[in-house]
Amino acid sequence: MEKYTHKNIEKKWQEKWQEENLNKVEENSEKEKYYVLDMFPYPSGDGLHMGHTESYTASDIIYRFKKMQGYNVLHPQGFDSFGLPAENYAIKTGVHPKETTKVNTDNYLEQMKMLGLGHDLDHLVYTSDPSYYKWTQYLFGKFFENNLVVQKTDTINWCSSCNTGIANEQVEGGKCERCKTEIEQRDVPGWFFRITDFADELIDDLDKVDWPEHTKKNQKAWIGKSEGAKLKFKVKDFKEKIEVFTTRPDTLFGVTYMVLAPEHELLETLKSSISNFDEIEKYQKETQKKTELDRMEGKEKTGVELKGIKAINPANGEEIPIFIADYVLAGYGTGAIMAVPTHDERDFEFAKKFDLEIRQVVAGVYLWIKPNKELTELEYSCLEELGKVIKNNKGTKKKHINFGTNGAKIVCSFDTKENLEIGTEAIKNYLTNDTKLSFIEVCFTENGSLINSGKFDGLTSGEAKTKITEFVGGEMTSTYRLRDWSISRQRYWGCPIPIVYSPEGEAKFVGEENLPWLLPEDVDFVPTGEAPLKNSKELHERVEKLFGKGWTPEVDTMDTFVDSAWYFLRYPDTENENEFCSVEKLKKWFPVDIYIGGAEHTYMHLLYARFFVKAMKKIGLIDFDEPFMKLRHQGMVLDKEGVKMSKSKGNIVNPNEMVKRFGADAVRNYMMFAAPLEDDVVWDENNIVGVYRFLEKVWKICTEKELIDCENGKCADVPKEIKTALHKTIKKVTEDIESLSFNTAISQMMIFSNKALKHEKLPKPALEKFLILLAPFAPHMTEEIWREVFKNEKSIFLAKWPEYNPEMIKDDVIELIVQVNGKVRDKIKVEAEISEEDAKVKALESEKVKNHIKGKEIRKVIFVKGRLISFVV
RNA sequence: GCCUCGGUGGCGGAAUUGGUAGACGCGUUGGACUCAAAAUCCAAUUGUGGCAACACAGUGAGAGUUCGAGUCUCUCCCGAGGCACCA
Secondary structure (H helix, E strand, O other): OOOOHHHHHHHHHHHHHHOOOOOOOOOOOOOOOOOEEOOOOOOOOOOOOOHHHHHHHHHHHHHHHHHOOEEEEEEEOOOOOOHHHHHHHHHOOOHHHHHHHHHHHHHHHHHHHHHHOOOOOOHOOOOOOHHHHHHHHHHHHHHHHHOEEEEEEEEEEOOOOEEEEEEEHEEEOOOEOOOHHHHHHEEEEEEEEEEHHHHHHHHHHHHHOOOOHHHHHHHHHHEEEEEEEEEEEEEOOOEEEEEEOOOOOHHHHOOOEEEOOOOHHHHHHHHHHHOOHHHHHHHHHHHOOOHHHHHOOOOOOOOOEEEEEEEOOOOOOEEEEEEEEOOOOOOOOOOEEEEOOOOHHHHHHHHHHOOOOOOOOOEEEEEEOOOOHHHHHHHHHHHHHHHHOOOOOOOOOEEEEEEOOEEEEEEEEEHHHHHHHHHHHHHHHHOOOOOOOOOOOOOOOOOEEEEEOHHHHHOHHHHHHHHHHHHHEEEEEEOOOOOOOEEEEEEOOOOOOOOEEOOOOEEEOOOOOOOOOOOOOOOOOOOOOOOOHHHHHOOOOOOOHHHHOOOOOOOOOEEEHHHHHHHOOOOOHOOOOOOOOOOHHHHHOEEEEEEEEHHHOOHHHHHHHHHHHHHHHHHOOOOOOEEEEEEEEEEEEOOOOOOEEEOOOOOOOOOHHHHHHHHHHHHHHHHHHHHHOOOOOOOOHHHHHHHHHHHHHHHHHHHOOEOOOOHHHHHOOHHHHOOOOHHHHHHHHHHHHHHHOOOHHHHHHHHHHHHHHOEEEEEHHHHHHHHHHHHOHHHHHHHHHHHHHHOOOOHHOOOOOOOOHHHHHOOOEEEEEEOOOOOOEEEEEEOOOOHHHHHHHHHHHHHHHHHHHHHOOOOEEEEOOOOOEEEEE
């Protein structure tokens, strides 16, 4: 038999599998379903990259594994084919995005085939194809009818380089996630999905899904629920009220001024009463000019007082000044705050700068200790000194200490105003005598006991929150960081928003009968800052023809994240022209069982897809509320030096080239073996020899050894070692694929092959079972052996996944660990089922153990069956 | 600043969830085969001391719980990722 050569076999089987329709989902099957989903790629001109290779290999292994386990598996693929790169390429070269997309997607399909990925190619999805975006528009229409997508003018993020508005999720550190241009704020009319209506569900339902903990936590943080109260402040001599949101209504008595966002709408209303309005306008303009980044970086507080008007604190009737300042954001809460300098750091800073009253209403102080000694000594002295200072303060309720690099921060809270004063006094007196301690006046942001708060004095913050809110007629409520999803894009290569406007300017859905609402082709791509569709003659004519004179089209296109927010719902029924997916198929296939893809999608795609499913459930289009039951991320693929691969660094590795050199099976196995799926993988082709040698060994075992067919009891003399190793391997590989621990599955198969290599005669049934285990990882080579060497008629992927026999993995004789005082002193061979008494006798026979015990009394014996015996002396 | 995840040989990484630390692979060293090289095979490979048996140390640092800690608790240091004037 010939040596293992990937070149001879991989292409052959790829063609054969396609001919035999091996990867097609079974349309009418009684088998249990399993839906394995990949994050579909954006078809760029560069082709698949190594990151795709890794995650697609992982899902392919799961697909083949589940298939052999007897499931009917849906494992589809598609293309997120609308988007900016194709459009930018068109601007540069004049080639229509449609052409580019075709070329690129064909290339992707070819590459996926080369990797041996078993996608069902009869269920492809292209988001830029009218047969798909028809349904994107249909869903938009449904959302429109149900008030889940609304048109409003809002301050949105604007990227001047991409010449379009973008969603909050698409801003990274104040810059455009695509082109890194600094984002400006603009007031632009546009369409918004009302994702904020689902904020609570989006948080709560994360408990239902099996996702990485950090992904859930990050998504929760992104939604950013904070619980607090809405309170109203009267403006003196006006009927208008300023509404604020606060998480600390318990500090209401400490409010000494208010701040409005510069964009706050009340400013227009009160204009005539504000004596320094010119100053206000100047500040407003300055704020507007600032990019998001400036506003974040300029931490120095700025602002202007509204002269001539005052607000009234509803708790105590005091008149307090009102400011505008850009540290208050228009888009969050109510765009206005009550300022409590003693208990909020930002308010504190602002109050210091503008010399405003600072009034403490929660009884507590911070005490700092700066290190002028070694840190361990500091810890000691810190505790000691704090103890001295507040030892006799009976009113001290709690104290805790946080040590940091710059010293230690001690939090002291007290139960009454009196005790706070006594405590603070004692600390201050102490400080004059000691240089290691410094009392730093900072606002106290913890909860504590109330003081200076009238009849609420003595209550804890927790109690006071509801009571004070009630007292001033406010309401307890929550607010979110999450913004509504802005989806209008002033670009060409996207899904047209299926809306037309009446001559009076009223928006109307174009109607299901007019779908797909085609993207016009008579359009100049060159960006002008205006939507390219505005200049389409065909589109305007189409609208007037259908709706009458004076009617005009919506000319913005949708964010491409809309396309990808529901694509997985289309896969089971891609040919359906009457529904986005039939009811039966929805029932059969959803939710998705496992979804694999990058962690960078936590805030965008994964959040949007969850929103879509929830919104669709709400209007009765589907009956499940979470799209992806299990989610796992793959790590990044790094170059040899451990640097992230990128075009600009020129360290991109081309999967095609690697497949040509080493074969798809070796590339797949290397990616899976090098590190756990979720960890980063270093792509070092020098290391690929390891898995290549492993494949060669398997080849050798199956082609050069004498195989016993095991009929008529001929396998009675098969070494026990091989049988045990096989069953252990079946167990390990099965469990490891289930838990996506592909690296350890492969190492277990390596152990088996190393053992098998040592024997000259091997049982063929055992090797067949082993081949099945390896098949998901190395589909080509195992198929070659399965059919060409072992002469099986049908594909290995139609074989049944083996099961292990628990009896077979038990060792008769084990090494029992013998410990003395917790240290391993000997290992003795004993029968696996040995009793404690027998083990004790045997262990004590050991010379080594005797040496360590001699002269001492055995106080205790710990026996772990089949594992160890431990003597305590 | 806050949140999350990590830190184990020369390297990538294992460790049944508290029970032999370093599986498996790469690399390195020695040997076999060869005129030679490649490939392949065999052996060794955490460190220190010792010819050896063996002993001691050892999973970022320090403490703690335990007969026993990579694993649990606390504090600290370092790294990666995310969020960041969100009231």
